[in-house]
Amino acid sequence: MQKFIFKIGLFILSFLLINIFYLIIIQKFDWNFSKRIEALNLKKPTYENIILGNSLAMDGIDSRLLSSDPNNTYNLALGGASLNTNYIQLFEYLEIAQTKPTRVVLGIGSYRENIFEKNKIHPIVQFTKSDYTYKLTDLPVVKFKWLFIELIKKIISSEHRNAEIVQGQLRITRTVADKTKKKEITGTIPFSEYRNSEYIKQMAQLCDQNNIELILIEMPGFRNTRNNQSIGPYEMDYHQSTKIKLYNFNGPDIDAVLDPNNDWLGGSHLNKKGAEKFTKYIKNYIMP
Amino acid sequence: MLFNSIDFAIFLPIVFALYWLLANKHLKLQNALIVAASYLFYGWWDWRFLSLILFSTIVDFTIGQKLRNEENQLTRKALLWTSILVNLGFLGFFKYYNFFLENFITAFSFFGTELKANSLNIILPVGISFYTFQTLSYTIDVFKKKLEPTKDFIAFSAFVSFFPQLVAGPIERATNLLPQFYKKRIFDYSKAVDGMRQILWGLFKKMVIADNCAEFANQIFNNSTDMNGSTLLLGVLFFTFQIYGDFSGYSDIAIGTSRLFGFNLMQNFAFPYFSRDIAEFWRRWHISLSTWFRDYLYIPLGGSRGSTRMKVRNTFIIFIVSGFWHGANWTFIVWGALNAIYFLPLLLTKKNRTNLDIVAKGNFLPSIKEFLKMLVTFSLTVFAWIFFRANNIEHALSYISGIFSSSLFEAPIISNNFSFMIVLLLLLVFIFIEWVGRDSKYPLERLGFKWSPIIRWSFYSLLFTLTLLLGGSEQDFIYFQF
Numbered sequence: 091m092q093k094f095i096f097k098i099g100l101f102i103l104s105f106l107l108i109n110i111f112y113l114i115i116i117q118k119f120d121w122n123f124s125k126r127i128e129a130l131n132l133k134k135p136t137y138e139n140i141i142l143g144n145s146l147a148m149d150g151i152d153s154r155l156l157s158s159d160p161n162n163t164y165n166l167a168l169g170g171a172s173l174n175t176n177y178i179q180l181f182e183y184l185e186i187a188q189t190k191p192t193r194v195v196l197g198i199g200s201y202r203e204n205i206f207e208k209n210k211i212h213p214i215v216q217f218t219k220s221d222y223t224y225k226l227t228d229l230p231v232v233k234f235k236w237l238f239i240e241l242i243k244k245i246i247s248s249e250h251r252n253a254e255i256v257q258g259q260l261r262i263t264r265t266v267a268d269k270t271k272k273k274e275i276t277g278t279i280p281f282s283e284y285r286n287s288e289y290i291k292q293m294a295q296l297c298d299q300n301n302i303e304l305i306l307i308e309m310p311g312f313r314n315t316r317n318n319q320s321i322g323p324y325e326m327d328y329h330q331s332t333k334i335k336l337y338n339f340n341g342p343d344i345d346a347v348l349d350p351n352n353d354w355l356g357g358s359h360l361n362k363k364g365a366e367k368f369t370k371y372i373k374n375y376i377m378p
Numbered sequence: 379m380l381f382n383s384i385d386f387a388i389f390l391p392i393v394f395a396l397y398w399l400l401a402n403k404h405l406k407l408q409n410a411l412i413v414a415a416s417y418l419f420y421g422w423w424d425w426r427f428l429s430l431i432l433f434s435t436i437v438d439f440t441i442g443q444k445l446r447n448e449e450n451q452l453t454r455k456a457l458l459w460t461s462i463l464v465n466l467g468f469l470g471f472f473k474y475y476n477f478f479l480e481n482f483i484t485a486f487s488f489f490g491t492e493l494k495a496n497s498l499n500i501i502l503p504v505g506i507s508f509y510t511f512q513t514l515s516y517t518i519d520v521f522k523k524k525l526e527p528t529k530d531f532i533a534f535s536a537f538v539s540f541f542p543q544l545v546a547g548p549i550e551r552a553t554n555l556l557p558q559f560y561k562k563r564i565f566d567y568s569k570a571v572d573g574m575r576q577i578l579w580g581l582f583k584k585m586v587i588a589d590n591c592a593e594f595a596n597q598i599f600n601n602s603t604d605m606n607g608s609t610l611l612l613g614v615l616f617f618t619f620q621i622y623g624d625f626s627g628y629s630d631i632a633i634g635t636s637r638l639f640g641f642n643l644m645q646n647f648a649f650p651y652f653s654r655d656i657a658e659f660w661r662r663w664h665i666s667l668s669t670w671f672r673d674y675l676y677i678p679l680g681g682s683r684g685s686t687r688m689k690v691r692n693t694f695i696i697f698i699v700s701g702f703w704h705g706a707n708w709t710f711i712v713w714g715a716l717n718a719i720y721f722l723p724l725l726l727t728k729k730n731r732t733n734l735d736i737v738a739k740g741n742f743l744p745s746i747k748e749f750l751k752m753l754v755t756f757s758l759t760v761f762a763w764i765f766f767r768a769n770n771i772e773h774a775l776s777y778i779s780g781i782f783s784s785s786l787f788e789a790p791i792i793s794n795n796f797s798f799m800i801v802l803l804l805l806l807v808f809i810f811i812e813w814v815g816r817d818s819k820y821p822l823e824r825l826g827f828k829w830s831p832i833i834r835w836s837f838y839s840l841l842f843t844l845t846l847l848l849g850g851s852e853q854d855f856i857y858f859q860f
Contacts, residue, residue, distance in 0.1 A: 091398060091565045097835070098574075104839040112843075227384055231846045238847040243796060 113230040120237045121260050122169050126214050129166055134188035138162040142176040145169035146309040147197030150360040152369040153257035165258030168212055173289035175212040180293055193303040201315040206283040266356035270314035277317045279338055284326055294328035305376050306336040310344045311358035317341055337375055347371045379422040381631045382585055394638055398565055405562040409536045416541035427503040435538045437464050438513045442520050442527035461517040465510045472506055477706030505545030507703060511670055513538050516552035518674055525553050533559035542635035546628045548646040548666035563640030573637030579822045580630025582845045587808050588623030589850030590801045591616040599767055602777050607786030610777055617767045618760050619805060630820055649816045652737050654751035656720040657730035671696050689725060694718045713765040720758050736816050
C-alpha cells in the first residue's frame with residue numbers, strides 16, 4: 091500500500107511539474123498569453139486609442155495605422171474574449187493608465203453565434219487577474235488545453251511561427267481565400283442585442299465616467315456573413331451623457347475594400363495585409 | 379457523476395482512502411462503504427432514482443430468500459416471474475412507454491381509428507438497463523440453482539449498486555461478482571497498478587478519441603442534408619470510433635476502478651474492429667451484454683440447435699431484442715436486424731466459430747486475406763452504425779443515399795482542417811497502439827514492461843497529460859442513455 095501511495099505521489103508530482111512547465115511554455119509562446127502578460131506589465135501607459143474585442147479585432151485592426159502617430163494606439167483585443175472580458179480589460183487598463191485614452195474602439199462580429207450572451211471570463215484573463223482564487227480546475231493543462239493545439243500549429247507552420255504581435259495586434263501573413271458566397275437574403279445588424287448588452291452598457295458607463303469616446307464597430311467577416319446595411323454611423327443610446335456611434339463595416343461597402351483571395355487568413359479573420367487595408371479604411375470614419 | 383469529471387477525480391481518492399485505511403479490517407465495513415459510495419455516486423445525477431435501485435434490490439433479495447427453501451416448481455416459477463416483471467416493468471415504463479404508446483396510436487390510425495393518449499414526460503434513470511439485467515441474472519441463476527442465494531443484504535446491495543459498473547456495465551453475472559463480496563479484499567499492489575493503467579487507457583479512449591470524434595460526427599450527422607457523400611462517409615467513420623472509444627473507454631475505467639478496490643470484472647471489449655467476421659465481432663463487442671442474451675435468451679430459446687427455421691428465428695430474436703435494449707427507436711431495431719442478416723450466413727454454413735483467436739496471433743502484420751476479411755467486417759459494421767446513430771429511419775436512409783451518390787468522390791467539407799488532421803493523426807496512433815496490444819486485455823497491460831520504471835512512469839505521466847491536453851469538449855457517455 092505504501093509503495094502504491096508513494097508511486098501515486100510521484101505521479102502527481104511529475105504531473106504538477108508538467109503543469110508548471112506547460113505554463114511557462116504558453117506564457118512565452120502563446121500569443122494570447124504573452125499579449126496578456128504584456129498588457130498587465132504596461133507601465134503607466136498613455137495610449138490615446140484602445141482597441142477591444144476578440145480575435146477578429148486582435149488580427150484585424152492594425153494599431154500602428156489607426157492614428158497619425160503610430161505609437162498612439164494599443165490593441166487589447168484577445169482571441170475568444172467575451173464582452174465581459176473586454177469590460178474587465180478596460181477597467182484594468184484605466185486603473186494603470188497615466189492618462190486616460192481619448193477613445194475606445196470595440197470590434198464586434200455580431201454574425202457570430204451568441205456573441206452577446208457570452209459572459210464567461212476569458213480563462214487567461216481570469217487566471218491572471220490579481221484577485222482570482224485558484225481552484226483544482228485551474229491546472230494549466232486543463233484550463234489552457236486549447237492552447238496546446240495553437241502551439242502545435244506554431245511548431246508545424248512557419249506562417250504561425252513567424253507571426254508577430256505589434257502593439258497588441260497579431261500580424262499573420264498566412265492567406266486563406268474567402269470562398270464563401272453572399273447569401274441571397276442578407277441579414278441585418280442586431281441593434282436590440284447591442285442595446286441590451288449588459289457589458290456594453292458597463293463599458294459605456296466606464297467610458298462616460300472617464301470622458302472617453304466609446305466607438306462600436308461591426309468587424310468584417312467572410313462574404314456569407316455580410317449584412318445588408320450601410321456603414322452608418324448608427325446612434326446607440328446607453329443612457330450616458332453622449333450617444334455612442336456604431337459603424338457597420340460588414341455591409342456591402344466592404345466588398346470594395348477587401349480582396350477575398352488575398353486579405354483573409356480563414357474563419358472571417360483578416361491577415362496582415364487585410365488588417366492594413368481595413369484599418370486605413372476605417373480610420374477615415376472613426377478618427378476625427 | 380461522470381468518470382471524466384472533476385467530481386469523480388475527488389470522489390475516487392476519498393473512497394479509496396476510506397476503503398483501504400478505515401474499512402479494511404472488516405468485510406462488512408468494506409461492503410457498507412461500497413454501498414454508501416455507490417449510492418452517492420448514483421444520487422449525484424438525481425437522488426430520486428435511488429429509490430428504484432433500492433426497491434429493485436429489496437425485491438430481488440427477498441425473492442432470492444424465498445427461492446432458497448421453495449421446492450414447489452410452480453411457486454418457484456411464480457417468484458421468478460415476479461422478479462422479471464418488476465425489473466422489466468420498471469425498464470418498460472421508463473424506457474419504452476412512450477415508444478409503445480406512439481406506435482399503438484400510429485398502428486390504430488391505419489385502421490381509421492384516432493386514438494388520443496398523452497405521452498408522459500419521463501426521465502430515463504441513468505443505467506437502468508444495466509443494473510436491471512444484473513439483478514435479473516441473480517434471480518435467474520438462483521432459480522436455476524446455479525447460485526446459492528445470499529443472506530447478506532449489504533453484500534447483495536453492493537453487488538447491485540457497485541459504482542464502477544453501475545451505470546454502463548460491464549453487466550456482471552451474479553455468479554462472478556457476488557461471491558467477491560463475500561471475501562474480505564486485501565490490497566494487492568500489482569492489481570491496483572494494473573487498475574490505474576486501465577483507467578488511464580480508458581480516459582484516453584474516452585476523452586481523446588471519442589470526444590474528438592464526437593465533435594465531427596455530431597456536426598456531420600446533425601447537418602447531413604448539407605453534406606456531400608465523402609463528408610457523410612467521414613461522419614459515420616468518426617461515429618464508429620466515437621462509440622468504440624466512448625463505450626470501451628467507460629468499460630476500461632470501470633474495470634480499472636474495480637481493480638483498485640480488489641475486484642475483477644469481466645472483459646467487455648476485445649478489439650472488436652479487428653474482427654474477421656461478424657460472429658467474431660459479436661464475441662468481441664459489448665461481451666457482457668452479448669453473453670447475457672446468449673445465456674438467458676438465446677440458449678433457452680433453443681440456440682443454434684433445431685431446424686433451420688428455428689435457428690433463423692432465434693438469431694433474429696436475439697439481435698432485435700439486443701437492438702431494442704439500446705433504445706426505444708426503430709433505428710435500433712433495424713440495427714439489430716441488420717446484424718442478424720450479417721450473422722445468419724455464418725450460422726447456417728456453420729462458420730460462426732471459425733475465428734476464435736485474435737487476428738494474426740504471433741505476427742506483427744495480418745495476411746492479405748485476414749486484412750481483407752477485417753476490412754469487409756469493418757465496412758459492414760460501419761454501415762450498420764448509420765442506423766444506430768441516425769435520429770430516425772428516414773434520416774438513416776437519406777444519410778445512406780447521400781453517401782452512395784456521385785458526391786462521394788468530391789472533397790469532404792470540413793470546417794476546421796487543422797483539428798481534422800490532428801484527430802486523424804490521433805486515430806492512427808490509437809489504432810496502432812490497439813493493434814500492437816491486441817493480444818492483451820487492454821493495450822497498456824503489457825506495453826512498456828521491459829522499460830525501466832522511470833521511463834515507464836514518465837510515459838504514463840505524458841499519456842495522462844496528453845489526454846487532458848488533447849481531450850475534446852466533454853460529452854456524456856453515449857451508453858448512459860441506454
